[in-house]
Amino acid sequence: MSKARTRPHASHEHVLDEGVSAGDRWITVKREGIAETLRALQAEGYQSFLFMSAVDHLATPVRPEPPERFELIYQLRNLEAREELRVRVWVPEDDPVAPTASEVYAPAGWDERETWDLFGIRFDGHKDLVRILMPDDWEGHPLRRDFPVGGEVVDFSEDHEVWQTAPEKA
Numbered sequence: 001m002s003k004a005r006t007r008p009h010a011s012h013e014h015v016l017d018e019g020v021s022a023g024d025r026w027i028t029v030k031r032e033g034i035a036e037t038l039r040a041l042q043a044e045g046y047q048s049f050l051f052m053s054a055v056d057h058l059a060t061p062v063r064p065e066p067p068e069r070f071e072l073i074y075q076l077r078n079l080e081a082r083e084e085l086r087v088r089v090w091v092p093e094d095d096p097v098a099p100t101a102s103e104v105y106a107p108a109g110w111d112e113r114e115t116w117d118l119f120g121i122r123f124d125g126h127k128d129l130v131r132i133l134m135p136d137d138w139e140g141h142p143l144r145r146d147f148p149v150g151g152e153v154v155d156f157s158e159d160h161e162v163w164q165t166a167p168e169k170a
Contacts, residue, residue: 026086031098034072034089035125038104041076046085048077049105052112054119058093058145069093070121074101074108091121100125118143 014033019026029037052074057066068090076085091098100123102109110132112123117131120141131138140147 021086024084024086026088028088028090031089031091034074034087035099035101035104037087038074038076038101041085041087042104045078045080046076048079049101049107050075050077050084052101052108052115054115054121054143056119056143056145066090070096070119072098072115072121096121097124099123102126117141120144 014030014037015027016030017028027037052072055071055073056069057071058069060066070091070093072089072091074087074089076087077083078085089098096119098121100108100112102112102123103125109126109128112126113129113132115121116123116126116129117133118141123129130136134142
């Protein structure tokens with residue numbers, strides 16, 4: 001499959017940035033415009049939703065620092081043009097909410113449930129945002145970088161207190 005050769009024309013009012021990374025085309029979209037942008041991309045031929053994932057950039061040693069703690073990544077494919085596009089959305093730590101994409105791409109509902117369960121990012125408009133991997137009574141979101149590491153005390157380990165607790169600056 002070739003990498004994106006043409007520029008998507010999707011709802012430019014919501015596109016903040018664009019580029020190519022390792023041969024893969026990407027655009028960054030305003031959080032509030034993600035559903036509208038995805039609809040426009042779908043109309044342009046990006047009919048195939050591959051996946052949606054999240055990244056927690058807390059304590060990420062990248063320069064310049066990411067604009068927000070969380071990043072949502074939507075990977076789309078245009079089968080006719082044989083192109084892929086990565087759509088990025090920044091989500092702030094103090095308001096970890098984004099509009100649902102499940103009304104545009106139905107399979108996104110599963111990825112949003114997983115992201116809610118593991119990262120604690122909520123999706124407005126999702127019809128059934130429930131835990132799907134962790135038990136219902138689980139407290140917290142284990143893929144957040146500030147989630148306590150935990151572990152069992154190993155009596156013969158001299159440094160068990162170090163690896164059993166979260167780093168001070170996480």
